[in-house]
Amino acid sequence: xxxxxxxxxxxxxxxxxxxxxxxxxxxxxxxxxxxxxxxxxxxxxxxxxxxxxxxxxxxxxxxxxxxxxxxxxxxxxxxxxxxxxxxxxxxxxxxxxxxxxxxxxxxxxxxxxxxxxxxxxxxxxxxxxxxxxxxxxxxxxxxxxxxxxxxxxxxxxxxxxxxxxxxxxxxxxxxxxxxxxxxxxxxxxxxxxxxxxxxxxxxxxxxxxxxxxxxxxxxxxxxxxxxxxxxxxxxxxxxxxxxxxxxxxxxxxxxxxxxxxxxxxxxxxxxxxxxxxxxxxxxxxxxxxxxxxxxxxxxxxxxxxxxxxxxxxxxxxxxxxxxxxxxxxxxxxxxxxxxxxxxxxxxxxxxxxxxxxxxxxxxxxxxxxxxxxxxxxxxxxxxxxxxxxxxxxxxxxxxxxxxxxxxxxxxx
Numbered sequence: 001x002x003x004x005x006x007x008x009x010x011x012x013x014x015x016x017x018x019x020x021x022x023x024x025x026x027x028x029x030x031x032x033x034x035x036x037x038x039x040x041x042x043x044x045x046x047x048x049x050x051x052x053x054x055x056x057x058x059x060x061x062x063x064x065x066x067x068x069x070x071x072x073x074x075x076x077x078x079x080x081x082x083x084x085x086x087x088x089x090x091x092x093x094x095x096x097x098x099x100x101x102x103x104x105x106x107x108x109x110x111x112x113x114x115x116x117x118x119x120x121x122x123x124x125x126x127x128x129x130x131x132x133x134x135x136x137x138x139x140x141x142x143x144x145x146x147x148x149x150x151x152x153x154x155x156x157x158x159x160x161x162x163x164x165x166x167x168x169x170x171x172x173x174x175x176x177x178x179x180x181x182x183x184x185x186x187x188x189x190x191x192x193x194x195x196x197x198x199x200x201x202x203x204x205x206x207x208x209x210x211x212x213x214x215x216x217x218x219x220x221x222x223x224x225x226x227x228x229x230x231x232x233x234x235x236x237x238x239x240x241x242x243x244x245x246x247x248x249x250x251x252x253x254x255x256x257x258x259x260x261x262x263x264x265x266x267x268x269x270x271x272x273x274x275x276x277x278x279x280x281x282x283x284x285x286x287x288x289x290x291x292x293x294x295x296x297x298x299x300x301x302x303x304x305x306x307x308x309x310x311x312x313x314x315x316x317x318x319x320x321x322x323x324x325x326x327x328x329x330x331x332x333x334x335x336x337x338x339x340x341x342x343x344x345x346x347x348x349x350x351x352x353x354x355x356x357x358x359x360x361x362x363x364x365x366x367x368x369x370x371x372x373x374x375x376x377x378x379x380x381x382x383x384x385x386x387x388x389x390x391x392x393x394x395x396x397x398x399x400x401x402x403x404x405x406x407x408x409x410x411x412x
Contacts, residue, residue, distance in 0.1 A: 007389050024375065029368065030369070033361035034365055051332045051354050054358060055329075057106075058324050059106060063373060065204045067099035067140070070211060071095075073088045073092040073212055084230070088391075090386045090387075091386050099208075106365055179197040179200030179201070191331050195252060202246050206243050209242060210320075214310065215377065225390060236297050236303075240294050288318045332354060
């Protein structure tokens with residue numbers, strides 16, 4: 001591999017400022033929605049005492065999970081020694097910080113009383129996974145910031161592997177903690193499985209890599225920087241493996257549930273009788289998140305197409321949002337099992353499937369988190385050298401390997 005040269009993007013064109021203005025508008029709309037939710041109350045949202053986690057939480061969890069996975073490319077380069085991924089390590093770290101900050105922004109503003117965050121950060125119940133997450137999130141930001149520092153400061157490059165290993169382990173712990181939020185909730189029958197933790201780790205790999213691919217291809221196209229097939233096809237094939245792995249874990253999760261008679265009702269609701277939740281599971285999580293990307297990435301007719309890479313990555317993102325909506329909201333829609341084996345009914349919605357419809361303020365707040373992550377990424381690329389000047393094939397792969405890969409493709 002030739003020497004890697006990084007350079008800021010110019011960001012002087014009309015397109016750059018139009019995009020920045022659009023993102024700023026979405027952030028302002030989200031802040032306005034949060035203000036109304038705080039001053040009027042959550043009555044203006046679709047959330048109730050039965051469904052307390054709604055659309056903002058779906059998007060926040062997606063961004064947090066994707067942040068962990070976005071750092072995977074840097075980990076592959078520094079921890080596992082795959083030098084072909086080294087040019088993307090800085091961008092990988094930047095996206096990890098931007099996505100996590102966007103997810104945390106949504107969570108903090110949806111508290112109803114963001115000013116009470118100081119209480120949550122100074123009084124801990126260490127039997128609660130939520131208390132541990134405060135340390136996991138802030139620690140992830142710190143260790144990823146240190147990771148970027150040692151990568152970008154030449155005098156500290158010798159420490160990249162050690163700091164990268166710490167970041168790799170920390171993000172695995174962070175995503176395990178996020179998955180455990182649901183896996184530990186034994187009162188919610190659609191949750192309550194230890195497999196949630198490793199499934200969320202695989203989900204993070206898929207979501208983060210899909211976003212990295214979309215940002216990389218968009219940035220290179222907008223700035224005119226060379227982007228060869230070598231790195232795109234590597235990332236595309238890896239994303240296909242991650243999408244297949246998520247689909248496998250999803251199958252294992254539901255087969256485990258179906259094997260236990262106590263979960264028959266909840267499984268029938270999610271997989272067959274749940275209306276929008278069933279549609280999101282089969283059409284969103286299974287087809288968009290798994291089947292379609294694998295077809296686009298691996299069928300002979302599309303496996304070398306860049307358009308297929310873009311559509312496949314977008315499909316993984318859409319399928320991921322559908323899956324998290326199905327897990328988070330669908331899991332709350334199914335009534336709590338307060339008296340197992342008994343039929344329960346009361347004026348407090350016991351034994352009743354809970355209704356939920358996302359409201360405009362919720363959607364605006366969730367989109368603001370996404371816009372914040374994009375806004376941070378956009379201006380970081382303009383101000384600091386995160387992007388390589390060239391990702392052409394000869395800058396990523398040795399010439400002999402490129403020739404060998406071309407011969408293999410021709411033979412296929």
